[in-house]
Amino acid sequence: MVAYLIRRLFFFVPIVFGVMLLTFVLFFVVQSPDAMARRVLGPKATPKAVENWLHNRGYDKPLLLNRTGQAPWHDSLFLNQMGRLARFDLGKSDVTNRPLAEDFREGALPSLLLTVPAFFVGLALSVVFALYLVFIRNGVVDLAASLACVALMSVPVMVYIIAGQFLVAQVLNYFPAFGFQLEGFSTAKFLLLPVALMVVSGLGADVRLFRAMFIEEMGQDYIRTARAKGVSSALVLLRHVFKNGLINLITLVVASLPFLIMGSVVLENFFGIPGLGNKLFSAIQAPDFAVVQASVFLGSLLYLGGLLLTDICYAWADPRIRLQ
């Protein structure tokens, strides 16, 4: 198992390299560092200011290899960046010049406060609804619910937010529809609405997916065996279908677990939650390419971490799987 995981990790190295190459080409080759400086500093920046800005960030170095002879060959933009990231140094913001690691550490908690409850509440609700729909499958309620799921999926997340804020603020005049303060327990009142909206916006797709997964399980031979033993339909569902479906479900869901730390761009921005999603939003508006590049790096690591986690969970949950 350990050997397997280590081999997987080695397999990830070229992928992370590919991702870094991709963003590098995008930010520094497709767009020249010069153009980047002008976009960050604005159209009125003097050539001197641009030059300074580039120099301070090392963006004025040769792209791939340093062949000027005045510096070692590896003192190039790309290799410096790769070296930095290999040491997990995320670099500094293009705009504020603050170390990004600090920024990200700050944003992680608010993001997690939003996404973790939303994730687990959403998961639990979806599984319960999906199981219930499988129980009453092909009935009128099931059909109506399937339609409702498609309808829920067809609404963009902003519309949920705008409608939700509007209802809560204007019509119900209830808990704060906007704003965020980290102050112990009372933070919850700021999170109630965004968490609810995140749950609702994902519900349709999840219920549908899980329902399909459980229905697929219902058609298996061992379900027929269970019924032939005299197991009641409720128990067939809760024991036989659920456990098998759960294995598929875990492997599907676990992959997205690491991403919770990245927060939600749209939701955090709407509600002024100072998480990673919101930082990314500001970086897009600024524009701050360093933040975006570091986020991509982090995101790909999280993705690969998710894959690894999936493998481990699979081996743990499914007796048929042995990692070798």
Place this chain on the structure above:
Amino acid sequence: MAAFDLVWVQNLSVFTGYALLGGALWRVAGTERWKAAWHRLRGDRTGMAALALICVFLLVGTLESFSVPQPTGSRTLLQLATAGIPQEKGYSAPLATTTLSVANPTPLAGRHLLGTDALGRDTLVQTLRATRSALWIGGLTSIIYIPLGVLLGILAAFYRGWVDDVVQYFYSTVAAVPEILMLVSILMVLGKGLGTMAIALGITGWVGMARLIRGETLRQVERPYVAAARAMGQSDWKILMRHLLPNVMHLVLIKAVLGFSGLVLAEAVLSYLGVGSPVGTASWGAMIDASRSELSREPFVWWNISTSAGALFLLVLALNLFGDSLRRAFDPKHG
């Protein structure tokens, strides 16, 4: 002169898009599987209703995509058709007789079924015009990601070996970047616009298609008919085009329809993030975004978001339902 040329490029590209779609459907329309699917689809009321709704949107989008040169600059067919609707001085509620202003309401030049926006333009007309953005995003992106994904998927499964390794490496790498970050990165560099958005969405979109087609082709390659074709000395290219491609086309269509709905939604989100439709383009995303301030006005303006979000919802819903119906029609057992 340049503007004139551009108009015809656009008009022509609409034709090209329809021709591509028609050609692809024509190639497979005669096969047993597609005939049977069409037969089942016709009996599916939801599916047919969704298809009809999609056609209405296509018609509206097409009308807005065809421009004719006019003395005052080119106008789209939809603009010409709605030229009789007057522009007002500002917001007005549905069917109101004056503008929304509390201090000095001015009488309107006409009635507007769904009100007018900040610039006094008819909300319904603006919403209909915005159909064009949604369809162009969906269409352009599809033209990029479908051939790319299908080709790479089929090649990977057919040749295996290093071809497969390379394709898998490419899509693992693209998949490793969270989609939103990938889109944002590309659009930050390439800039706003329908074309750049399509490129960005195409770059992230082909992965899913390639995976799907690779998986299905791997199954198809095992089938005896491929071995038979090989034994008869048919060239690889012929086997790919004559045998494998037609046998995965139904999956391509289903995925394309469902994917289209995702693209329409993506346009709205990207426009909200400020990297989507350029300012001034009629787009549902931009209209929804504008409604944030409209809803906090006093009295609030609800008709812009209702209409634009409603239209977007209808199109995405229709696409999702039609995609599901297609899936059921092609695979009645697992529908």
Place this chain on the structure above:
Amino acid sequence: MLELRNLSIDFGKGASRVQAVKGISLSIAKGETVALVGESGSGKSVTGMALTRLLPEPPAFYAGGEILFEGRNVLGMNARELRALRGGKIAYVFQEPSTSLNPVFTVRSQIAEALHLHRPEVADVDAEVVHCLDMVGIVSPRQRMDDYPHQLSGGMQQRVMIAMALACRPQLLVADEPTTALDVTVQAQILDQMRQIKQQTGMAMLLITHNFGIIGGIADRVAVMFRGKIVEEGATATVLGNPQHAYTKALIGCIPQLGQHRRRLTTIDHDALGALC
């Protein structure tokens, strides 16, 4: 003990209706073994599943007739009575042991589940599980019962299925192609085991198969099924020795005989037979 009277079963409604079983009558006495033979698609499995209303409804629909088990009509039973019947009175063994066992539960827990449902009075469940496994010829049952199905060979898996069916001491065992998915040598072992168990327990059995070759030493009577109807019925020796119906003759002709010079394998001319029936 069990009696089918003019039973008809349809799948689907309206234009897509398929009549899978068309008015069959059949009875099984206590301790008797009846073989239901017919080619694939003739409606054997549907008949077997119908005995405890296992078919999913819809699409299945009991269009007519009765299923009497110990004088009571199964088609009139409520859900609870059906559950007591399934596994408790009538137990099943299916064709594909590798998919018929739940992959995520151990052998022990799958057999224990059946015990728990129908014989809650059993105190030492583990001992009973071991006993059942022992009965079907599984060596070192104490170790095997903690295995997951994928850790067992196909023959072992089928033995576990049989053990699970026997655990609740049913009066009737419905074995639906119990050996079709297995290797020839394993087939013979399993059939032999079933014969022994039948003698030990005295339960009745409905042996469903497409293969006349396997029923010889085990079935008392044979019913031959073709396109949803029973076309011939009689004592095994009589039917095998002197088949009356053309379809039966054709089916028996399909059996490859060992030691004989391999004759042309008979293939069945369905259209000609259809006209006969």
